[in-house]
Amino acid sequence: MYRYDEFDHAYVNQRVAQFSDQIARRIDGRLSEDEFKPLRLQNGLYLQLHAYMLRIAIPYGTLSGRQMAALADIAERWDKGYGHFTTRQNIQFNWTKLSDVPAILAHLASVEMHAIQTSGNCIRNVTADHFAGAAADEIEDPRPTAELIRQWSTAHPEFAFLPRKFKVAVTGAPNDRAVTKAHDIGLRMLRDAQGAPGYEVIVGGGMGRTPMIGKVIRPFLPKAHLLPYLEAILRVYNLHGRRDNKYKARVKILVHETGLEALRAQVEAEFDRQMAATGGPAVQPDPAEVARIEAYFAAPALAPRAPVSDAVETARTFDPRFAAWLETNTHPHRAPGYAIATVSLKAIGAAPGDASAAQMRALAALARRYSGDELRISHEQNVILPNVALDDLPPLHAALQREGLATANAGLISDIIACPGLDYCALATARSIPIAQDIARRFADPVRARAIGEFKIKISGCINACGHHHVGHVGILGLEKAGIENYQITLGGDATETCAIGERAGPGVAAEEVGPAIERLVDAYLALRAADTEAFIETYRRLGAAPFKAALYATQKKAA
Amino acid sequence: MSALKQGRAQIVSANDLLIGDVVYFTAAGGWTRALREAALARDAGEAGALLARAALQQGRVVDPYLADVALDGGAPRPTHFREVFRAHGPTTRPDLGRQAEK
Numbered sequence: 001m002y003r004y005d006e007f008d009h010a011y012v013n014q015r016v017a018q019f020s021d022q023i024a025r026r027i028d029g030r031l032s033e034d035e036f037k038p039l040r041l042q043n044g045l046y047l048q049l050h051a052y053m054l055r056i057a058i059p060y061g062t063l064s065g066r067q068m069a070a071l072a073d074i075a076e077r078w079d080k081g082y083g084h085f086t087t088r089q090n091i092q093f094n095w096t097k098l099s100d101v102p103a104i105l106a107h108l109a110s111v112e113m114h115a116i117q118t119s120g121n122c123i124r125n126v127t128a129d130h131f132a133g134a135a136a137d138e139i140e141d142p143r144p145t146a147e148l149i150r151q152w153s154t155a156h157p158e159f160a161f162l163p164r165k166f167k168v169a170v171t172g173a174p175n176d177r178a179v180t181k182a183h184d185i186g187l188r189m190l191r192d193a194q195g196a197p198g199y200e201v202i203v204g205g206g207m208g209r210t211p212m213i214g215k216v217i218r219p220f221l222p223k224a225h226l227l228p229y230l231e232a233i234l235r236v237y238n239l240h241g242r243r244d245n246k247y248k249a250r251v252k253i254l255v256h257e258t259g260l261e262a263l264r265a266q267v268e269a270e271f272d273r274q275m276a277a278t279g280g281p282a283v284q285p286d287p288a289e290v291a292r293i294e295a296y297f298a299a300p301a302l303a304p305r306a307p308v309s310d311a312v313e314t315a316r317t318f319d320p321r322f323a324a325w326l327e328t329n330t331h332p333h334r335a336p337g338y339a340i341a342t343v344s345l346k347a348i349g350a351a352p353g354d355a356s357a358a359q360m361r362a363l364a365a366l367a368r369r370y371s372g373d374e375l376r377i378s379h380e381q382n383v384i385l386p387n388v389a390l391d392d393l394p395p396l397h398a399a400l401q402r403e404g405l406a407t408a409n410a411g412l413i414s415d416i417i418a419c420p421g422l423d424y425c426a427l428a429t430a431r432s433i434p435i436a437q438d439i440a441r442r443f444a445d446p447v448r449a450r451a452i453g454e455f456k457i458k459i460s461g462c463i464n465a466c467g468h469h470h471v472g473h474v475g476i477l478g479l480e481k482a483g484i485e486n487y488q489i490t491l492g493g494d495a496t497e498t499c500a501i502g503e504r505a506g507p508g509v510a511a512e513e514v515g516p517a518i519e520r521l522v523d524a525y526l527a528l529r530a531a532d533t534e535a536f537i538e539t540y541r542r543l544g545a546a547p548f549k550a551a552l553y554a555t556q557k558k559a560a
Numbered sequence: 561m562s563a564l565k566q567g568r569a570q571i572v573s574a575n576d577l578l579i580g581d582v583v584y585f586t587a588a589g590g591w592t593r594a595l596r597e598a599a600l601a602r603d604a605g606e607a608g609a610l611l612a613r614a615a616l617q618q619g620r621v622v623d624p625y626l627a628d629v630a631l632d633g634g635a636p637r638p639t640h641f642r643e644v645f646r647a648h649g650p651t652t653r654p655d656l657g658r659q660a661e662k
Binding site for chain 2: 026027029033047048049050051052080095096097098099351422423424431433434437483484485
């Protein structure tokens with residue numbers, strides 16, 4: 001894992017001191033709210049419905065046991081005993097007191113964490129494949145790239161006040177688990193015909209009010225040219241991105257209005273100008289620094305193990321709960337004898353992504369014991385233990401059961417992404433969490449859920465789409481209609497390398513109608529699928545939306 | 561000035577500067593956590609004046625704004641679900657927020 005150097009420590013500590021002073025001046029009245037608001041947002045501090053919310057960055061979703069334990073400390077000492085992991089691999093605390101923020105930030109700094117650039121019109125926390133460095137299908141670990149971008153983009157003076165926020169995601173595997181096509185910039189690591197490493201650069205993806213799938217602006221960018229090329233994209237966006245209308249200010253609108261070819265020409269011209277002016281990449285990092293970063297992400301020294309574990313096979317035979325968890329919540333590791341374990345934060349009836357302080361502390365301890373002291377946060381709001389020996393899976397599962405963390409539903413219909421919605425968020429137009437809880441309860445039977453198979457439901461409480469509803473197989477968007485909560489349902493979205501924006505199924509439905517409608521939809525899918533192995537999204541693509549729309553609105557037609 | 565509907569009024573709400581808690585502006589010119597103590601504006605003119613007074617008293621609060629209430633026997637009750645959630649706390653966590661104090 002990356003460790004702060006002297007500069008990182010000094011910078012973060014300096015920012016803690018600066019923001020602490022700004023808070024003191026706000027409290028004693030020397031700063032007005034108009035003066036303070038941009039400062040607090042730059043430091044991840046929002047004002048929500050019931051309290052302040054502090055959003056803490058977890059760079060590319062990677063953290064150590066010590067860092068997870070520090071998050072548990074914050075939940076216990078300064079919040080209300082829990083935190084909420086987000087779709088951008090961050091954590092949010094919902095009950096922060098303004099006067100406590102300096103102490104919280106100091107505590108974070110002591111474990112090399114911060115809340116800088118988790119809000120505002122800047123380059124946000126860089127996200128990555130949550131299986132990075134461990135997945136069997138990986139070409140290259142995306143985290144050194146993500147860390148390089150983090151260092152380049154943190155406090156970048158030219159890009160501190162962009163037209164709008166800017167989000168970058170990186171994947172090192174062909175199976176895209178980082179939603180790269182729905183980010184302002186998505187980077188897919190690949191190799192050219194000679195085996196040289198580089199990136200496919202995707203630009204202008206995004207969700208929100210105007211969902212768009214990113215377009216390939218450079219099919220292959222040599223690795224060494226990454227930062228100058230990103231700098232070129234950001235410069236063109238900073239210059240031409242719209243500042244007159246916040247709803248048209250994201251780079252996706254610039255790509256759409258300019259046209260990909262014209263935008264590419266501008267970016268390439270700026271890139272060439274930089275290269276010519278400096279005789280090489282102007283912002284190319286020192287190779288020694290690149291080597292230092294890469295060394296932190298060197299593959300862990302995993303002891304050789306047999307590819308098949310007797311302990312796993314015995315537990316699989318005699319413990320059906322373990323067998324179910326093994327099937328859904330573990331993923332092939334690149335090293336024989338190891339697995340990647342997904343710890344579901346989607347217990348039936350729980351708020352998606354929430355973890356108690358006790359659970360965070362337990363996860364920290366389990367990471368130390370079973371996963372080389374490393375954890376990941378997924379954009380799907382789960383926790384990953386990336387390096388678990390197969391022999392350790394049975395005791396890990398037993399320990400997770402004791403903590404209420406052994407729900408065997410990763411990737412299934414009850415593994416729902418949901419934003420905080422109107423239970424917490426000041427921007428929300430409707431609640432998300434109760435909808436997720438209701439649907440999860442309807443599919444609580446693990447046998448039925450496994451029979452349904454992969455089924456991605458994503459719920460947002462407003463058009464900003466923090467819950468990624470546009471790319472859910474089933475997306476649910478909470479809005480207000482005539483003074484009550486109303487939910488639009490979309491079908492056929494896809495967050496992966498075959499990215500698709502879901503199609504709106506029809507009129508919105510009332511909150512209490514969402515769960516029954518999803519049940520009818522699932523019943524229709526089970527009746528229509530060609531085989532048990534045909535996932536919902538495959539059946540949807542084969543048959544189109546019509547039979548599923550009919551199922552969703554079946555009772556309304558009967559009533560009519 | 562245009563009157564509000566019968567049985568309807570407006571109040572001024574904001575969030576407390578230090579803890580972000582929901583507060584309401586009172587007739588005496590202060591801020592209270594108790595909705596029943598909120599000053600009532602019964603027409604648009606009164607509402608504008610109330611918000612203007614509140615804006616002068618926002619040293620300890622953030623972003624005061626007008627919210628609609630219904631009057632049940634004189635006691636204000638939020639009419640919009642957003643204000644109901646603010647007044648009580650997260651609907652999914654009855655152990656938290658104002659609702660947990662009852």
